[in-house]
Amino acid sequence: MSELPFATPSGYEPSCFTEQPGEGHWFVFKGDQLLVEMGPPDPRPTDDLRVRSRPSWARLPLQKNHNWLGTEVLRTLYLGRLGGVDCYAAEVAGEPPAGFSWQGLRTLFSVLEDAQFALAGRALQLIDWDRSHQFCGRCGSPTEAKRDERVRVCPACKLSAYPRVAPAVMALIRRKNQILLARSPHFPPGMYSALAGFVEPGESLEQCLAREVAEEVGVQISNTRYFASQSWPFPHSMMIAFVCEWSSGEIRPQAGEIEEANWFEVLQLPQLPSKISIARRLIDAVVEEIKGTNVV
């Protein structure tokens, strides 16, 4: 299986401290939008209902330092080296420099070079963490970054704030040659996906899976198999995907959470999520498995 989007790229050496920001790749964000130089729109339709169109190409600024931004820099983080080139993440507040624009990462998927796209996902999460942990969550004192570790520490009460990763499980339920797909009210119209939910304190992944499935669609599952995991930077999740078998129960969508849920034949699938997400990789793999079984 090829690497999922946002997986650590080969040739990347993480690091969190450098004496002085200098020449390298700059991942400059304003909120969750990345600064890129880009070409004209690609006329081909996108595979993501949340993205109207994608540019034909996009590239990161390769610059000597951040002075060229000509605007206030709110924070700068050193990310390490990619292929021997230093990488920096920064957040700014002002307008983009001439020739550049702000774009969401979904728009840049499969457009920006894969390794840089992966680091952009990491940079987005680290910028968000740095922004949210300038003050101690326990005593309110200003925190300080450490040089040898990615952590912000409170000098008054010593509380450490590491970048937060929130684990979430995803379940694709199979019943013979059908799969269960559902719609959240937040999905673009017409799109269905696998079930997913955040892990609660005290739960194992398997327990979370059984609870989420029972809550969201009211069915019972068995034969749970691990599929794969994906770092998901919207805003800081770890998606852990499983395939499981239906064992009993009829679909009862959870009010407010699930707008609609159905069993789908693999030859009559609805609109699916973009290839940016593990959800799509999971659905494609199980669909292929079912089609393969049918041939034999």
Ligand SMILES: [Zn+2]
């Ligand atoms: Zn404190």
